[in-house]
Amino acid sequence: MVVLFVGVVLTSHWMPLGIEKGFWRNLLLVAILIGGFQGFYFAVEHFYERIMRFFLAHKLVFLSIPGLIVLFGYMGWLGFGTLFGFVPRVAEKVGVRPEAVQQTGFWSAMTYRFPGLGKEFMPPLDEGSYLYMPTTMPHASIGEALDVIQKQDRAIRAIPEVDSVVGKIGRADTALDPAPVNMIETVITYKPEYITDKDGRRASFRYDKKRQAFVRDNGELIPDPRGKPFRQWREQIHTPDDIWKEIVDAAQVPGTTTAPKLQPIAARIVMLQSGMRAPMGVKVKGPDLESVEQGGIEIERFLKEVQSVEPAAVIADRIIGKPYLEIDIDREAIARYGMQIEDIQNVIEVAVGGVRLTTTVEGRKRFPVRVRYPRELRDQVETLERVLVTGMDGAQIPLTQLAEIRYVRGPEAVKSEDTFLIGYVLFDKKPGFAEVDVVEACQRYLDSKQATGELTLPPGVTYRFAGNYENQIHAQKTLAVILPLTLFIIFMLIYFQFRSVITTAIVFCTVFVCWGGGLTLIWLYGQGWFLDARILGVDLRELFQIHTVNMSIAIWVGFLALFGIASDDGVLVCTYLDQRFAEVKPSTITEIREATIYAGKRRVRACLMTTATTVLALLPVLTSTGRGSDIMLPMSLPSFGGMLAEVFVMFVAAVLYCWMQERKLSHRM
Incomplete structure (x- = not known):
C-alpha cells in the first residue's frame, strides 16, 4: 500500500508523459520505470552470493568489466x-609509418565512432x-534604416x-551604449509550446472528442x-530552434546582414565580456582602419569555408x-573677401547643424529650440553650395566660391583596444557542434591557410x-586545479x-569506475541508436531528451557531486570487511572468500538502497522540461x-x- 501511495503521489507531480496522455498511462510508465529498477536491485540482492562466488573464482574476468566501463568512458x-x-x-619507433596505422580500417572506424x-x-x-541583431550597410541613412x-x-x-x-535602432544619448x-536590436518573445497556468504547469481546456477540436x-x-x-505551435515547429529559423527567413531584407542566434x-x-554581439568572433587589430577592414574581410572569406561554421552568419x-x-574651406578665397574661417564655420553651423537659441518648459519637460535652414535648402550638395555668406563689404557670396563641398567615405565608428584600432569578425556554429571545438577548428584552418600563403594579412594586422x-579556457584552468584537489581530499578522508x-x-578505484560510468552515459546520449524505442506510444529518446551533450561547467559540477557519493558503497563494504576479517582471522583462501561473501551479504542491501x-531521484530530472531543464540535464547525467x-x-x-588478502596469505606461506 505504501508503494502504491508513493507511486500515485509521484505520478501526480511528475507526469513524465505530459498531462495530455492521462493520469493512468503516466502511472503505468512510472510503475514500469520504478518497478524495473527495483526488480533489478532485488535480483542482485537475491543472487548476490552466487554472483560473488563466480566473481571471486574468476577475478580477472570480472575486473575486466569495470575496466571496460572506464575505458569506454574515457x-x-x-x-x-x-x-x-x-x-x-x-x-x-619500431619502423612502421604512423600513416599506415592511422589508415587501417579498425583505426578509422574507431576514430569515427569515438571522436570525443x-x-x-x-x-x-x-x-x-x-x-535578433542584424546590421545595415554603413552608407544607409537613418530613414532607410527605420524602413528596414x-x-x-x-x-x-x-x-x-x-x-x-x-x-x-541606434543608441540612447549616453556614452554607455556604443551601438x-x-x-x-530586435527583442522577440515567442509563445510557450503549451498554454501554462501561473505555476508554469500545462493548463487543460475542454476538448470535443467527436469533432476533434x-x-x-x-x-x-x-x-x-x-x-x-x-x-500553440504549428505541427512543423518542434523546438525553439525551428522558431529561430522562421525568424531568420522572415527577416531577410535586401541591404541587411543576417545575425548569429x-x-x-x-x-x-x-x-559586456568581449564587446562583440556574438558568442564567437575574431578581434582584428591593426595600425589603421583600412588595414583592419581588409584583414577582417580576408578572415571572413576563409571562415565561411570551415565545415562547422554557419556561412551566412560570418x-x-x-x-x-x-x-x-x-x-574644405579655401583660405585664399576667403582672404580675398576679408573673411576669417570662424565666419564661414558659423554660417555652416547655423545652416546645417543648427544653433540652440533657448529651451521651452512644459511642466516637467524641457525642449531645446534650434534654428537652421529648412530641409530642402540643406539636403543636397547643390543647395548647400548656394548658401550665402556675408562678406566684409556686405556682399552675399555663395559658399561654393569659398569652399569645396564633397562626399568622402569614412568610418562609422572607431573602436580601439590595447592601444590598437580594432574590428570584429562575427560568426556562429552550425547545430550539433560545440563552441570550443568550432573555435579550435577555425584557428587550425586559418593557421593552415597562413602557412600556405593563401591568407595574407596587411602589415601590422593581428587577430585572436x-x-x-x-x-x-579560464574555466578549464580552474578545473585543472579543483578536480585534482577534490580527488586528493576524498583520498585523504x-x-x-x-x-x-x-x-x-x-x-578510491570505485570513484574511477563511477567516473567512467558517467562518461559512458554522456557518450551514449550522443548516439542515434541509444534508447531508440517506444513505450506506451512514447519515444524514449524524446522522453529522456536524448541529444548530444557537450562537456561544460554543468557536466563537471555533476561529476564533483558524483565524486562525493561514488565512494559510499566502497567505504561501506570495506569497513565491514575489515571488521569481519579482524573477527574471524581466516587462514585459508576458502575462509577468506567465505568471509568476503559473508561481509558482502550483510551490506548488499544498504549499498543497493544508496544506489x-x-x-530514482534523478529520473524526474532526466525527463523534466521547461525553464531550468537545460542546465539540470547535463548536471544530472554524470551522477545518473x-x-x-x-x-x-x-x-x-x-x-x-x-584479492589483497589472498596475496597477503600467499606471502605468509
Whole structure:
C-alpha cells in the first residue's frame, strides 16, 4: 500500500508523459520505470552470493568489466585518436609509418565512432526570447534604416509562434551604449509550446472528442481539468530552434546582414565580456582602419569555408563606408573677401547643424529650440553650395566660391583596444557542434591557410578569437586545479578512515569506475541508436531528451557531486570487511572468500538502497522540461550514469579486498 501511495503521489507531480496522455498511462510508465529498477536491485540482492562466488573464482574476468566501463568512458570523452595517440608514435619507433596505422580500417572506424565529446562553457539556456541583431550597410541613412526595421518587425510579428516584437535602432544619448546607427536590436518573445497556468504547469481546456477540436466560448478556450493542453505551435515547429529559423527567413531584407542566434540575457553578458554581439568572433587589430577592414574581410572569406561554421552568419565589420559631407574651406578665397574661417564655420553651423537659441518648459519637460535652414535648402550638395555668406563689404557670396563641398567615405565608428584600432569578425556554429571545438577548428584552418600563403594579412594586422571560448579556457584552468584537489581530499578522508593506503586505493578505484560510468552515459546520449524505442506510444529518446551533450561547467559540477557519493558503497563494504576479517582471522583462501561473501551479504542491501535512492531521484530530472531543464540535464547525467555503474562498485571493492588478502596469505606461506 505504501508503494502504491508513493507511486500515485509521484505520478501526480511528475507526469513524465505530459498531462495530455492521462493520469493512468503516466502511472503505468512510472510503475514500469520504478518497478524495473527495483526488480533489478532485488535480483542482485537475491543472487548476490552466487554472483560473488563466480566473481571471486574468476577475478580477472570480472575486473575486466569495470575496466571496460572506464575505458569506454574515457574513450568517449577524449576520443579514440587522442586516447591511443601514442600507438602511431610507438609504431614509428619500431619502423612502421604512423600513416599506415592511422589508415587501417579498425583505426578509422574507431576514430569515427569515438571522436570525443565537444567542449563548451555552459549549455545554452532557453530564455523564451531571442535577440535578433542584424546590421545595415554603413552608407544607409537613418530613414532607410527605420524602413528596414519596420519591415522586419512586421514580417517577424506575422509568425504565429511569436508573441511580441520590439525593435530598436541606434543608441540612447549616453556614452554607455556604443551601438552604431546601422545596428538593429530586435527583442522577440515567442509563445510557450503549451498554454501554462501561473505555476508554469500545462493548463487543460475542454476538448470535443467527436469533432476533434477545442470548445470555445466567444473565441476563448474553456478551462477544464479533464480536458487537453492547448498547443500553440504549428505541427512543423518542434523546438525553439525551428522558431529561430522562421525568424531568420522572415527577416531577410535586401541591404541587411543576417545575425548569429542570441538570447537577450546571454547576449548582454557576452557583449559586456568581449564587446562583440556574438558568442564567437575574431578581434582584428591593426595600425589603421583600412588595414583592419581588409584583414577582417580576408578572415571572413576563409571562415565561411570551415565545415562547422554557419556561412551566412560570418560577418566582418565594414568599417570604412559611411558617407561624410566634407567642406574644405579655401583660405585664399576667403582672404580675398576679408573673411576669417570662424565666419564661414558659423554660417555652416547655423545652416546645417543648427544653433540652440533657448529651451521651452512644459511642466516637467524641457525642449531645446534650434534654428537652421529648412530641409530642402540643406539636403543636397547643390543647395548647400548656394548658401550665402556675408562678406566684409556686405556682399552675399555663395559658399561654393569659398569652399569645396564633397562626399568622402569614412568610418562609422572607431573602436580601439590595447592601444590598437580594432574590428570584429562575427560568426556562429552550425547545430550539433560545440563552441570550443568550432573555435579550435577555425584557428587550425586559418593557421593552415597562413602557412600556405593563401591568407595574407596587411602589415601590422593581428587577430585572436574571443567570446565564450575565453570563458571555457579560464574555466578549464580552474578545473585543472579543483578536480585534482577534490580527488586528493576524498583520498585523504578515506585514508583517515582506514589508516591503510591499500584499502584506501581499493575504495578510491570505485570513484574511477563511477567516473567512467558517467562518461559512458554522456557518450551514449550522443548516439542515434541509444534508447531508440517506444513505450506506451512514447519515444524514449524524446522522453529522456536524448541529444548530444557537450562537456561544460554543468557536466563537471555533476561529476564533483558524483565524486562525493561514488565512494559510499566502497567505504561501506570495506569497513565491514575489515571488521569481519579482524573477527574471524581466516587462514585459508576458502575462509577468506567465505568471509568476503559473508561481509558482502550483510551490506548488499544498504549499498543497493544508496544506489536506488539516487537513481530514482534523478529520473524526474532526466525527463523534466521547461525553464531550468537545460542546465539540470547535463548536471544530472554524470551522477545518473555513475550510480548505474555503482552496482559494480560493491563487487569491485569486495573482489579487490579479497584479492589483497589472498596475496597477503600467499606471502605468509
